[in-house]
Amino acid sequence: MSDEFFYPNIWGRSILTSAEEILGDKGVNALLNLVGLTQYIGNYPADNIKKEFPFSHVAKIQQGLWDMYGSKGARVFATRGGEQTFQHSLSKYDKVQKAAQAAMAIGSMEGRMKAGIVFFSKFFNAVSDQVVHIEEDDTHWKWIIERCPVCWERKAEEPVCHLAVGVLNAASNWASGGHKYRIQETECVAMGDPNCVIMIEKQPIS
Numbered sequence: 690m691s692d693e694f695f696y697p698n699i700w701g702r703s704i705l706t707s708a709e710e711i712l713g714d715k716g717v718n719a720l721l722n723l724v725g726l727t728q729y730i731g732n733y734p735a736d737n738i739k740k741e742f743p744f745s746h747v748a749k750i751q752q753g754l755w756d757m758y759g760s761k762g763a764r765v766f767a768t769r770g771g772e773q774t775f776q777h778s779l780s781k782y783d784k785v786q787k788a789a790q791a792a793m794a795i796g797s798m799e800g801r802m803k804a805g806i807v808f809f810s811k812f813f814n815a816v817s818d819q820v821v822h823i824e825e826d827d828t829h830w831k832w833i834i835e836r837c838p839v840c841w842e843r844k845a846e847e848p849v850c851h852l853a854v855g856v857l858n859a860a861s862n863w864a865s866g867g868h869k870y871r872i873q874e875t876e877c878v879a880m881g882d883p884n885c886v887i888m889i890e891k892q893p894i895s
């Protein structure tokens with residue numbers, strides 16, 4: 690039941706290789722043992738875009754990082770993992786980078802960012818079973834995840850979808866040509882909210 694929805698293999702692989710960069714292979718093995726995903730020890734998901742990496746495994750790895758390194762540690766891993774996931778997406782999916790650039794060929798930076806965010810929400814919906822839509826108000830874009838792998842079947846007192854925040858950090862940095870934005874998860878399914886909501890401030894901080 691928990692394995693009905695999937696991420697592409699390459700994203701599962703990015704999550705593990707980015708953790709390995711910080712923890713070493715022994716650390717990743719300890720993590721995989723802790724969360725009961727020993728099938729990936731020395732055997733990371735394939736470097737391809739097949740949708741085979743279950744949401745429950747994404748969530749268990751995030752939970753394991755949280756259990757081993759606390760909320761702050763989990764955030765560091767998720768930021769790195771999100772960046773790698775985004776970079777690998779650009780290099781792995783044919784023509785995505787060009788299509789994104791074409792979509793963002795708009796005058797103002799705000800227009801470009803909005804086009805980029807909408808583009809990537811559609812891209813994520815197309816290549817994975819994650820479901821995202823975009824809303825906005827005067828000050829924020831809202832990345833609203835209706836079906837979220839990061840907190841899949843998790844329960845928490847605070848927002849836990851740091852991996853999604855990490856992906857958006859990397860994506861907004863790329864879309865804006867190097868600017869940084871304040872990006873924060875304000876609602877999370879793990880806390881009982883109906884959706885995971887990530888707020889992206891329209892005004893860059895640098």
Ligand SMILES: [Zn+2]
Pocket residue numbers: 834837838839840841849850877878879885
């Ligand atoms: Zn979530």
